[in-house]
Amino acid sequence: MIKLILLTFISLNVSASCLPGKDLLVIGDSQLGATWATSYTGNFLQQCLKGDFVIYGRGATVPGNWIDQGGMDQIETIQRDSENKHLNLGSKDQVPLCKKRLSPMLAAHTPKKILLSFGGNYIGKTIDEAKVKKEIIRTMEVIQSHGLTQEQCFFVSPTFEMEVATQRNVPHRDLVALMKVTDIIRPLLKDKCQLVEGTTLMQDSALLNEKKHLRRVQVPGTNGCLGAAQNDNVHICGEAASEMAHKLCELVNPL
Numbered sequence: 001m002i003k004l005i006l007l008t009f010i011s012l013n014v015s016a017s018c019l020p021g022k023d024l025l026v027i028g029d030s031q032l033g034a035t036w037a038t039s040y041t042g043n044f045l046q047q048c049l050k051g052d053f054v055i056y057g058r059g060a061t062v063p064g065n066w067i068d069q070g071g072m073d074q075i076e077t078i079q080r081d082s083e084n085k086h087l088n089l090g091s092k093d094q095v096p097l098c099k100k101r102l103s104p105m106l107a108a109h110t111p112k113k114i115l116l117s118f119g120g121n122y123i124g125k126t127i128d129e130a131k132v133k134k135e136i137i138r139t140m141e142v143i144q145s146h147g148l149t150q151e152q153c154f155f156v157s158p159t160f161e162m163e164v165a166t167q168r169n170v171p172h173r174d175l176v177a178l179m180k181v182t183d184i185i186r187p188l189l190k191d192k193c194q195l196v197e198g199t200t201l202m203q204d205s206a207l208l209n210e211k212k213h214l215r216r217v218q219v220p221g222t223n224g225c226l227g228a229a230q231n232d233n234v235h236i237c238g239e240a241a242s243e244m245a246h247k248l249c250e251l252v253n254p255l
Contacts, residue, residue, distance in 0.1 A: 018098035018108035023051035024252055025109050027066055027102070028117030028156075031236060033057015033078030035088060037224020039237040041117070044219075044245035046080040050253040054109060055080040056099055062121045064135035066102045067142055073100065102139065106146040114148055115252055116193075117156040119185065120234060123177045132184050140192040150192055154252060157182040159198030159244060162237065163213040165230035173234050175199075175212055201247050207240050214240040 026032065032042035032055055042057050049055075058065070058077045065071040077095045079087040089095045098108035106114070116139070122132050143153055158178050161168070182197060189195050202208060207215045217239035218225045225237035236244060 018096065018105075020108065020110040021052065022054055022109040022111040023254060024049065024053040024113045024115060025105060025111035026053065026055040026115045026117070027105070028055075028057050028115075029061045029121055030057065030059035031120065031158075032117050033080070034059050034224075034235070035076050035078065037222075037229070037235065037237065038086065039219055039222035039224040039241060041236055041241045041245050041248075042078070042080060043086070043222065044242040045248060046085060048246050048249035048253075050249075053081060056105070058100070060121055061118070062132075062135060063102075063116065063118050063139040064131070066100065066105075067135075067138055070101060102142050103146070106143070106148070111148075113152045113154070113252055114143060115154045115156065115248070119178075119181050119198075120158040120173065122181045123158075123173050125172050127177065127180060127184075129184055132181065133188060136185055136188040140188065144192060150194060153193035154196055154248075155185070155189055155193045156196045156201075156248065157185060157198050159202045159214070159236060160208060161213050161233040162235070162240065163209060163211070163216050164233050167231055168233040169231045170234050196248070196251060198244070202240070202244060205240070205243055207243065216240075 031040055034040055034057065042055055046055060056077055056079055058072060059075045061072045073092050076091045077089045077100055079089055079099065089099060097104040099105065160175065161173065186195055202214065205214065207217065209215055214236065216225055219238050219242055229237065
């Protein structure tokens, strides 16, 4: 009985932290929130955002996992805000709806702006175009139903691959597939949300090599970019992640 009361108290306390009046709500996949690294885009985004913001990241997700029936709830959700650098919320029922489903998030946080960072997990050996279209359309409908306009909405598509030491760990995730997904998403955002193409964002980076891969440069004091990660061509890390995060901050930070 005591354990049940304690768990109930913890759950209510977590739910109560879904406070209204956020300047910015950010949601995304492992690029924004992963338990196993401290060197991804989300880690650096948290450092340069201004105002009252909250970031939620859950690995392996696509927008559809954050609406309606969800999915991928078995993967832990990471929260970042001005007070929490890397708060692991747990998984499944440990995470309240206002931290794992888009409509309850928008209702609870009432943000002035929203930033979504997705697309990489749509890329498989084949790309289900119908699924991508259905989920993006539904996501835009949810955002618009909460009164957010195109000027208040930003959708970040994946950027270039990272360079690898020997062999890419996700062979089907290449620039051709990435651009195909971006091309599917682009017309669905028209008049609803601003598309921030990750490749455009990083096309002039000094880290982009002749193979159109981002060089792997570890940021001191972080992990997840070197060592065992050397063949990870998917997760943007280190100096490349820091640069991308700061460019995103320039777009969404209050003037």
